[in-house]
Amino acid sequence: MRVIISIFLLLPGLIKAQQSLxxxxxxxxxxxxxxxxxxxxxxxxxxxxxxxxxxxxxxxxxxxxxxxxxxxxxxxxxxxxxxxxxxxxxxxxxxxxxxxxxxxxxxxxxxxxxxxxxxxxxxxEPNTFQLEEKKVNTYDGIEIRGLVTRNLRTAPARKFYDYFYKQYKKYQLNGAKVVTINEKFGQGRSTRIEVLVGTEVIYQFFLNPTDDFIKEMGDYVVRLVYQQFEKLKAIEAAINNQ
Structure with a gap:
């Protein structure tokens, strides 16, 4: 009986320790x-x-x-x-x-x-009518910042992503929309890169695995993403000023 009681006494501490992980x-x-x-x-x-x-x-x-x-x-x-x-x-x-x-x-x-x-x-619980609303706490007053996602399969596509993301961080774009880099397969051995800001495709191109091409396209895509962020900020400002 003492063993069983000891186990029950330890359970809250074990649960708390697990949650702290x-x-x-x-x-x-x-x-x-x-x-x-x-x-x-x-x-x-x-x-x-x-x-x-x-x-x-x-x-x-x-x-x-x-x-x-x-x-x-x-x-x-x-x-x-x-x-x-x-x-x-x-x-x-x-x-x-x-x-x-x-x-x-x-x-x-x-x-x-x-x-x-x-x-x-x-x-x-079943038949719940009202919920206590929970606000999003942010570091800079904006709910979503700095998320870049990718769906890539080949080494050249990952190489492009690595260069793009390095430039993305270098210029501290930290935009208010998720940037997504997708790899799409075309005919034969061709592969296409698709760039989205939020849910909008802003650019796509067929990938050439050479270093010069990857750097050129990486720099170009960073500029396009920056321009899209600026466009979205201008639209938001216009709406707020109405």
């Missing part, structure tokens, strides 16, 4: 907002360190039917690079609120070695 360098946070019967869910990552961090994330919404105990899972995953002392919106999704299901929302963040470093789990 996460969110030390990269903090995971699930934000929720009620939108008229729908629940908007946002997964946010905060880099608390002074160095950039490559991450992989998983935002999962698990619904458990209280009548049958059956569960369903909606999963969103992705990869990216977080700048030092930056915060980024990783993923968003929407589900019905006020339903007879238990909702579990889970954001997991892994480092480049696939080690779990950030974790946040929220639970919504």
């Amino acid at each position: 996460y969110n030390q360098e990269i903090k995971a946070e699930v934000l929720m907002k009620d939108k008229g019967g729908f629940l908007n869910i946002t997964g946010v990552a905060s880099n608390l360190t002074n160095a950039e961090q490559g991450i992989r994330y998983e935002l999962a919404v698990i619904k458990k039917d209280t009548a049958t105990n059956n569960s369903s899972k909606n999963n969103q995953t992705g990869r990216g690079v977080l700048n030092a002392k930056s915060q980024a919106i990783l993923s968003t999704t929407t589900v019905n609120l006020n339903i007879p299901d238990i909702l579990t929302i889970m954001l997991l963040i892994y480092d480049d070695d696939d080690k779990l470093i950030g974790k946040d789990v929220q639970r919504i």
Whole structure:
């Protein structure tokens, strides 16, 4: 009996110690907002360190039917690079609120070695009507900063990305939209690079693996991204001044 009691006494300490392993360098946070019967869910990552961090994330919404105990899972995953002392919106999704299901929302963040470093789990009880709103705390007053993602397969594409990102950091663009570098395969052995700011494709080109071409295109794409950021800032300023 003394052994069983000792185990129960140790459990809170073990749970607390386990929780302290996460969110030390990269903090995971699930934000929720009620939108008229729908629940908007946002997964946010905060880099608390002074160095950039490559991450992989998983935002999962698990619904458990209280009548049958059956569960369903909606999963969103992705990869990216977080700048030092930056915060980024990783993923968003929407589900019905006020339903007879238990909702579990889970954001997991892994480092480049696939080690779990950030974790946040929220639970919504069945037939919930109101939620306590949670605000996004940022370093510079902007919700999303400095996230660059890539979906690449070949060595030349990774070489282009490395050069582009080096220039991106050099000029401290740190834009208010996610920059995505995708590699698309064409006919034969050709490969095409697609550059997005937010959800808009701003440029695409067929990749030549030579160093001179990669540097030339890397510099050109950095200028295009900068111009797109400036354009978006001008549009936002015009809207705010109306």
